[in-house]
Amino acid sequence: MLLQTEFAVLENAEAVRAEADGCLPNRERFAQYLTPSSVARLMASMIVNSPKEVRFLDPGAGTGILTAATVGTLCGLSKPPVRIAVTVFEIDNHLRHYLERTLMLCDELCDDRGVEFDVDLVGGDFISFACSFLRDDLFTGFSIPQFNICMMNPPYQKLPLNSTYASELQRVGINTANMYSAFVELATRLIEPGGQLVAITPRSFCNGTYFAPFRRNLLSSTVPTNLHLFESRTRAFEENSVLQENVILSCIKRVPKASDRVTITSSDGPELRDLATNTVELGRVVDPNDQEQVIHIEVSESASGITELMRALKCSLADLGLEVSTGPVVDFRLKDHLRNHASGNTAPLLYPAHFRKGTCEWPLDGRKPNAIEVNDETRRWLWPTGNYLVTKRFSSKEERKRVVASVLPEGQIRNELLGFENHLNVFHVAGSGVREISLLNGLCAYLNSTLVDSYFRMFSGHTQVNAGDLRRLPFPTRPQLRALGESYSPSLTQEELDLIVNSVLFEGDKTMAKKSHLAVNRAKMLASALRVLKELDFPREQQNERTAYSLLALAGLTPDKRWNEAAAVPLGITPIMEFTEKHYGRKYAPNTRETFRRFSVHQMVQARLLICNPDKPERPPNSPKTIYQLESDALHLLRHFDTPSWSEQLSKYRVRVKSLRDEYERARAKTRIQVNVSETQCISLSPGGQNVLVKTILDDFVPFFTPRGHVLYVGDTDQKFAHFDESELKRLGVTIDRHGKMPDVIVHFKRKNWLVLIEAVTSHGPISPKRRKELSELFSHSTAGLVYVTAFLDRRTLTRYIREISWATEVWVAESPTHLIHFNGDRFLGPYKD
Template sequence: MSLLDFTIKMTNEYIEKMPKSLRKKYGQFFTSKETAIFMAELFDIPQNKEELHILDAGAGTGILSIALIDRLQNMSYFQKIHLVCYENDSNVIELLKDNLDYVCQKAKIQITYELHTENYIISQMLEYNEMLGANANPLKYDMVIGNPPYMKIAKDAPEATAMPDVCYGAPNLYFLFASMGMFNLAPSGEMVYIIPRSWTSGTYFKKFRQKFLSEGALEHIHLFVSRDKVFEKENVLQETIIIKVRKTNHVPQKVMITTTQSNCDFSDRTTLEVPYHTVVSGKDSYVYLVTNEQEIEILEQLNSLENTLPSIGLKMKTGLTVDFRNKDLLRDTKEPRTVPLFYSQHIQDGRVSFPIEKEHEYILAEQTGLLQKNVNYLFIKRFTSKEEHRRLQCGVYLAKHYSEYTEISTQNKINFIDGLSNLSECIVYGLYVLFNSTLYDCYYRILNGSTQVNSTEINSMPVPSVDTIEAMGQVLIQARDMSETICDRILRSFIDEQNDRYQDDIERIGNATKTAS
């Protein structure tokens, strides 16, 4: 029996005895054997050291670090491995110790270990924040491997206050573990972590991304097509990825991206090499998780645009009214002093339909904070189901259709693009062309894996100039067809025209250069 097989056997016995509800309380979901082997194989093994130092924070039963030791013990490059594990869940500590003792007895090379039962984050707060001065000499590791706890904590939790440089709002433990793991790495050391993909975009993780990706470089990303297959025995629905990061200031030319359907057969995977700056892009350090050449082309096409909504005077915002918190203001029918309250259900076939005999379609105009001017908008649904064809679902709202109102309200499950009051209706339709196109829908899916459409990401997406948006809107109005197919044709014709102009400019410059020489 291999070292890993023994650990898996003991872990499965633990899982059968311990209720999932109790393990979930600690954010405790165990890595499968196949995933552990794959993660261990991602490391480039240093060949110039006699001793390796490995860190496994949030070690659980030791599956990941023991999978790595199982691989390393068959290599002749070094004589000794020193493993440091952190685990403060009293339910699993004894099992972890038993597994590590077994490894020390059975491994083909010398293995020593330290088992720390204190809080991983808090125990290093002073070193992390450089509060120990020049005398501090914390141990640095050649390899860091981990499946950190996935658990949201309060913004004033001890772990959050210990790492203020990466926290924004109420953080999740998993990215605090990743950031501390980067701190623990030696120069050129490698980290392999299995974590949710949620950190790859959005304001919430911005500080973490910027620090994490300034101290290290992504070398490998592994994606699972089926999110319900990553922790198959745990029945966890989580958008999870595996990352390999090297602690270095040198940015590689390429990132390796692999994809599998599940964690059962990593041999059946697709492989894609992507330019680093296509994957990690922009001042917000968004990470674009592409899976094929077509998606790379989509990113390159849209990223060539130089504008965003805010740069052209527009901005996507979230609807103002949380309906269940304002029940006393809601009405089913029109009354004096009420205004329309728009929900995602009012977005139908590219337009906004109202009323639709839905309950609570009106709201009393008593709280100014819930009201907005009755001007033109593009409405976009904030939430869609995983199975729906499109993530971006939008509708054109024209104020002239509701001219009896000076104000309206929007429920917070829709977004709206603001700033259109003094602009042509054609621009509203042009924005619809963009966000109802396949190209923009794919771009958003690459950027954000959740079913929620966030205004932060939309406001960061590249868009054409106002004149071009207006021109596309004019074509859509003339077409009298709001379908995705028509939007795709209009946007494609613009992109092709832009590319033709770009090629003409190159030829002009080339001819001028030849003439001058």
């Protein structure tokens, strides 16, 4: 039996998950989206207390990766529990074999750590069992179990109101139409006082009337300790193409206290490379005076400032005597009455496309009809002409604004009746227009402000703007709205509009006005930096806040500056992160430094936007002294952003940057590392980084351990396939997918017919159990035996990664080039059968 380490148990569990995820015949039926190991590790890290005896519940276990992450975390503590008793539910028999394999890994780890490990694997659906527990009947007299830790990734699935599940839930007092909220609510009832629940779910439960009862029940019995937001709608479960903003919620079952604080973290995707943190009072997450208990996710100090400003506004929509409703005309239900052109017996039919830049443009030539016939069947869906304000119900999350408002003044469209289509939200008074046009103009200015847009994004993860969400916004007073209305014009720029809103809302309060000015400017500068990245054609992976903040830092643009004030500020990665926290209130975890370098700054260097080490080009990119600076032509371009000359300057820059890249490559070629891959062939690798180690592997490891070995592949950070003998690999039965994750060096040791796969580790990536499985699959058709080697420059680096290294692999350290460390035991260097 191989001993498990805390790290290895999760890596091996991830390998099991990856294997199962490739074949899930019941994925759609059971809404199965298996948790990636990085997410499971983050969830397990949120465990607050470790009881001596852990009673653990995983109600939708899948392959058991959440159980593995929890057991690994608990066993890694200086004082691990005495006993871990796990109860896991899994409805899909197809997954049982994978789940049993993971539980065996957990058992091995606990046995090694002297922790008693008990398992109750229930092959059935959690809802039925939990409802039976809670009713205390039909379950052979068992008493209600009391768990002290629960981890879950529940199914993301609707729950029909006429289903058996809905009936069972109603019998225990739970009314919900969604499986994931049912799982969470049942689990909170099965957790003992002081116990902890950690769940990854869609963000949709955080706001909206639909989930209000669920939020009230959850927050009346538990206290949130951690919230993690996956800001990308596609990446938390990107392997399964899930289009949903997800959150991880950790909470303790107890009564809230005044001193309670919530740690809020966020990242773009499941790799958690760009982890940002913010700690706030519980009252900032859930307003105690809010009847709907909406959950606000303030991912930064800047977001916290927005919440403070909005809560200073005390009026509700009802206080203003106004209502907001979804447009009453559902076009597909009345399609026989729709007309492309208006006539004597029709009313104008208004769609979102009719509203642009704060005004109404009707009629339009396009795919949508412009009119609806007025008759007995349609009349009840039409409203009298008047002053109305509308917002679009749907917007892309990547659009500049989530709330887009426009005013339709009475008389602009001359007709007794108007039709508002269902994709609009309409502000009105009892189904009629608003008498005061200045009030509506002021409301339009307010809703189109950066302040409202930033606040709305904090509690709504949808691309949909519901009437209910608008209804629960705080609003200025009537006098304030009138004052805004007097100054409002659709032709105002966003900056002019925000200045007016700021001066009217916080007139006489210099402190709040200053806070508002800072919060709005932070949001606008971030949005504009994202636009720059998009217009410079950066890949979508770099069109994110981390890269935008890096650009702002390197341009020296604090929130109070404009792009024409951009400068070429030489900065290293840590100063970039410090600038972001100081000026934009976004605090990134210290371990994201490498993420900034590899996934933001590196791409800007490749695009020739930045120069790496302008003072000393031969300095390795991963040196602690490395600095970056805006290239002079890039700086000139940025100073024209948001001006009439931007498009012209951008075109010129694109022509110029190509020649700059060529010139840059010629300069870099002089500092490249020359390595011999055979007696007759020499290649060059980019300077610094792991390539210093790659050269040592080729110069020292290959001649000593694989004499006369044939080097088939060498990778480079600049060029993935720096050297590639594709025909020889094919002769050995290996066909390479160029998108596959290759090792750094591949050598064919012909004398013994071994294919030696070598990973060069300087800052990341030894051959872990997961990586070993990936490589074994990538080279599964090899007729040569596979040997796995992790190479390090020195022993100090080895000690940082030793817990991650897989068994049945080799380790080579460059400072002792004639020695090899073998991980496991019956023989030394050679291939192993899995």
